[in-house]
Amino acid sequence: MQRWSRAHYRLTCWLNVLRVVRTIGVLAPRRRHPTHSCGARLRGAGVMRRFGLLLLSGLLAAGCAPPAEQAPPEEGPASDATATTTEEVLVDAGPAPERAAFFGDLHVHTAYSYDAFVFGTRADPDAAHEFAKGNPIEHPAGFTMQLDTPLDFHGVSDHANYLGMLPAMLDPEQPAYNHPAADTVRTAKTATERRGIFRALQPYVRYMEDADPSVAEHLDMNVVRSAWSEIVASANRHDDPGTYTAFIAYEYTSAGAGGIYNNLHRNVVFRGSDAPAAPFSRLDSFNPEDLWDVMDAWRADGIDSLAIPHNMNGSGGRMFELTYFDRETPIDAAYVDQRARNETTVEITQTKGTSETHPALSPNDEWAGFEIMPYRVSTSILSEPEGSYVRNALHRGLEIAEGGLANPYKFGFIGSSDTHTAAGAFNEETYWDAAGLSQVSPDRRGSVPVLPDSEEAAGDTVDDGSGRQYRLVTATTHGASGLAGVWAEANTRASLFDAMRRRETFATSGPRIRVRFFGGEGLAGLHRGAPQLVATASRRGGPWGGALPAPPAPPPTFLAWAARDPLAAPLQRMQIVKGWLAEGATGEIVYDVACSDGLTVDPETHRCPPNGATVDFATCAISADVGASELQVVWTDPDFNPAQPAFYYVRVLENPTCRWSTWDALRAGVAPRQDFAAAIQERAWSSPVWYTGAAEADPES
Numbered sequence: 001m002q003r004w005s006r007a008h009y010r011l012t013c014w015l016n017v018l019r020v021v022r023t024i025g026v027l028a029p030r031r032r033h034p035t036h037s038c039g040a041r042l043r044g045a046g047v048m049r050r051f052g053l054l055l056l057s058g059l060l061a062a063g064c065a066p067p068a069e070q071a072p073p074e075e076g077p078a079s080d081a082t083a084t085t086t087e088e089v090l091v092d093a094g095p096a097p098e099r100a101a102f103f104g105d106l107h108v109h110t111a112y113s114y115d116a117f118v119f120g121t122r123a124d125p126d127a128a129h130e131f132a133k134g135n136p137i138e139h140p141a142g143f144t145m146q147l148d149t150p151l152d153f154h155g156v157s158d159h160a161n162y163l164g165m166l167p168a169m170l171d172p173e174q175p176a177y178n179h180p181a182a183d184t185v186r187t188a189k190t191a192t193e194r195r196g197i198f199r200a201l202q203p204y205v206r207y208m209e210d211a212d213p214s215v216a217e218h219l220d221m222n223v224v225r226s227a228w229s230e231i232v233a234s235a236n237r238h239d240d241p242g243t244y245t246a247f248i249a250y251e252y253t254s255a256g257a258g259g260i261y262n263n264l265h266r267n268v269v270f271r272g273s274d275a276p277a278a279p280f281s282r283l284d285s286f287n288p289e290d291l292w293d294v295m296d297a298w299r300a301d302g303i304d305s306l307a308i309p310h311n312m313n314g315s316g317g318r319m320f321e322l323t324y325f326d327r328e329t330p331i332d333a334a335y336v337d338q339r340a341r342n343e344t345t346v347e348i349t350q351t352k353g354t355s356e357t358h359p360a361l362s363p364n365d366e367w368a369g370f371e372i373m374p375y376r377v378s379t380s381i382l383s384e385p386e387g388s389y390v391r392n393a394l395h396r397g398l399e400i401a402e403g404g405l406a407n408p409y410k411f412g413f414i415g416s417s418d419t420h421t422a423a424g425a426f427n428e429e430t431y432w433d434a435a436g437l438s439q440v441s442p443d444r445r446g447s448v449p450v451l452p453d454s455e456e457a458a459g460d461t462v463d464d465g466s467g468r469q470y471r472l473v474t475a476t477t478h479g480a481s482g483l484a485g486v487w488a489e490a491n492t493r494a495s496l497f498d499a500m501r502r503r504e505t506f507a508t509s510g511p512r513i514r515v516r517f518f519g520g521e522g523l524a525g526l527h528r529g530a531p532q533l534v535a536t537a538s539r540r541g542g543p544w545g546g547a548l549p550a551p552p553a554p555p556p557t558f559l560a561w562a563a564r565d566p567l568a569a570p571l572q573r574m575q576i577v578k579g580w581l582a583e584g585a586t587g588e589i590v591y592d593v594a595c596s597d598g599l600t601v602d603p604e605t606h607r608c609p610p611n612g613a614t615v616d617f618a619t620c621a622i623s624a625d626v627g628a629s630e631l632q633v634v635w636t637d638p639d640f641n642p643a644q645p646a647f648y649y650v651r652v653l654e655n656p657t658c659r660w661s662t663w664d665a666l667r668a669g670v671a672p673r674q675d676f677a678a679a680i681q682e683r684a685w686s687s688p689v690w691y692t693g694a695a696e697a698d699p700e701s
Contacts, residue, residue, distance in 0.1 A: 098538075099487045099504075101514045102496060104153030105132065105424045106249060106484055107267055107310060107350060107416035112158040112227045113251075114205055116420035117166040118185075118197045119436030123422035125156040125234035131423040133244055140436040145423040148567060149512070152491050153484075155249035156231055156422075157267045160281030162205045163250070164227025168220065176220050179204075191438065205283075216283075225278050232275045239273070241492045250279040252307065254286045255377070262316035263377040264288055266307040267347070267416075268295070271497040274303050287325045289335075292342045306500060310347035310418065313355040314377035317387035320396055320409060331400070336408040345500050348390050348507045348685055349415040349482035351425070351434040352377060356651075356685065357391040365577075365590050367653065371509070371680065373477040380474055391579060391588065394647045394688060398581040401645065401692065412503030412545050412687035413649070415482025424483075426510040428680070429620070431480040431660035439475045442664035446476040447673060464674045476676065480660050481509045485684070487516065503545025503687045511568035513684035516561045517544045517650045523557040526634050533632075534561065544649070544687035555640035556691060560593060561632045562652040568682065569654040570627020572596055573608045576635060580646040590651075593635045596628035613655035615679045620658035620666055627655045645693035650686035657682065 109116040110128050120140030123131075131137045134150035168176035169185045176182065181200035188194045204218060231250070238246040248270040256262035266288065268279070280294045288307075295305050312319040323330055348355055353373025362368040376383045386392060390413070397409030417424030419434045433439035442448040449468040450461060460472040470476075485506040488499040499505060506515045518537040526533060537559040548556045564571050574594040580587050592601045595608035602609070613623045631652065656679040658666070665672040672678045 317384035414484035415507035
């Protein structure tokens with residue numbers, strides 16, 4: 001066993017590049033980066049200019065190139081029957097790829113968000129973009145935050161409600177200096193005092209429609225518009241087409257009327273450089289349907305945008321309902337059309353939990369419990385799983401379509417961070433949580449025991465079963481997640497946005513795993529290793545986000561492909577998750593479809609045998625000799641029923657690695673907390689492919 005050293009991968013990466021350069025005699029220019037002279041993970045059109053197919057193919061084989069359509073394995077042949085060898089990938093390369101994989105984060109909060117400011121964050125939108133481009137910025141606690149590899153795209157999405165108001169409370173020249181909560185904001189020093197800021201702000205940022213209407217007088221819209229204009233200007237300054245895409249964005253933060261904390265949050269992302277004069281916020285309406293009305297109006301004026309729901313897990317069952325917001329009126333064609341027009345993508349994973357599915361909803365899925373955050377957001381109240389998770393919503397979409405409407409829950413998947421430090425923490429080993437000073441240390445976030453007489457020990461604590469006391473906080477369910485992946489023609493606003501609209505996206509829990517998924521009857525004759533396999537699949541079958549042909553087509557065939565992050569653990573298995581509707585009842589099954597290390601799927605259980613990957617919890621070292629660099633399979637559904645509408649998506653799992661809480665314990669010299677999972681399996685998800693079973697109308701195909 002050995003520790004997967006980043007320095008080792010950087011060295012390996014450069015040796016591979018030099019090996020290609022020596023062969024072909026050409027050196028490709030790369031993006032300069034002040035602290036990564038080796039360019040450990042060169043990605044996307046913004047990282048490397050293409051100097052010919054030969055160079056590109058060589059770099060792909062070396063595992064250091066931008067993620068092309070035929071996406072590379074690590075150097076050297078894979079040892080298993082389901083992992084494509086380097087030679088196969090080079091044969092498959094064909095013409096220059098039409099689309100590449102780009103990674104980004106569309107959920108980032110800076111000091112302009114009231115809660116991030118309370119957490120101690122003082123970084124502005126410019127600092128957030130600098131971090132995304134690979135430059136160091138400072139955490140509120142004073143340490144440096146920096147990515148190993150820059151992101152390709154990014155969106156600062158500060159809360160629209162009370163946008164910029166807290167920084168203004170520190171400025172004696174601003175009317176906000178005299179806000180009723182301003183003294184509390186200015187004087188808070190300790191964690192307890194910072195929590196007091198939230199209590200002081202609640203009447204103004206949470207319950208505007210239910211409280212004394214006079215509280216609206218304390219919101220200075222001049223401050224809001226000024227902060228918004230700075231966010232827009234920052235994005236337009238940093239946007240560098242082909243190199244780095246900076247989206248204009250913000251968060252619409254509805255939690256439902258009445259202060260019941262049912263999370264209905266959306267990030268609104270704009271396609272171009274123009275934006276409205278001010279964002280539409282929860283202080284305008286708690287009802288997301290009103291947001292969609294405003295987005296439609298913006299679009300009519302030439303300002304296109306998409307709303308991306310997140311933290312469905314904390315919605316109390318309200319994110320994916322079967323009624324209008326009033327919870328009485330059944331959804332109809334107008335609702336379906338409007339939601340599908342404005343929401344084509346959901347954020348399936350982020351720091352406050354993964355919203356794929358829940359063990360209560362998917363009891364036969366052994367991996368359903370991954371990083372579950374079971375509470376309504378910002379509370380310790382348990383959230384209702386039904387209506388709060390993506391797979392359940394996909395089932396509901398089939399039911400709605402069966403009832404004669406189009407499917408409003410036909411969406412693609414992305415991940416993002418929801419960081420409140422202006423900097424996403426995507427790595428378990430270096431995790432810094434997302435809540436600034438609130439959860440900055442392991443004892444505050446509940447991963448190591450509290451010290452007697454400490455501020456943390458004075459609060460509520462819990463015994464993990466060993467007699468040790470830990471701080472009782474919901475932050476223990478948070479994680480180092482996630483990232484958005486997009487397959488697009490270029491690293492530009494228009495190209496990436498259009499890919500999100502057509503749902504050609506994927507999500508990861510943090511590592512830069514690449515995944516693609518195609519389905520269609522035209523794939524039946526393909527086999528692994530066929531020349532130009534991915535390009536052929538792209539022509540013959542539809543990529544994720546689309547629909548398969550209706551009967552009398554033969555059983556659909558799928559091409560699924562994934563490549564590991566060379567700075568993370570190898571891949572263990574690839575799965576296809578299927579859900580269907582039969583005579584009014586929903587069903588689901590998880591098929592393992594590709595195994596690492598020459599292992600084969602058991603046809604009865606549909607599971608790969610264990611590949612022997614282990615974790616040494618004394619060091620967090622992982623097995624060095626098992627796992628795949630790439631997994632690829634051509635698969636036909638063995639249980640296909642042409643009468644049953646269905647959805648399919650890919651899930652790819654890495655070998656086990658230490659969770660952030662285990663890393664915290666290791667550095668503190670204590671045993672990992674017993675009531676936590678010591679290891680997790682990082683993963684990626686493709687967007688779904690749908691089989692409608694009949695000619696269903698798609699409002700946004």
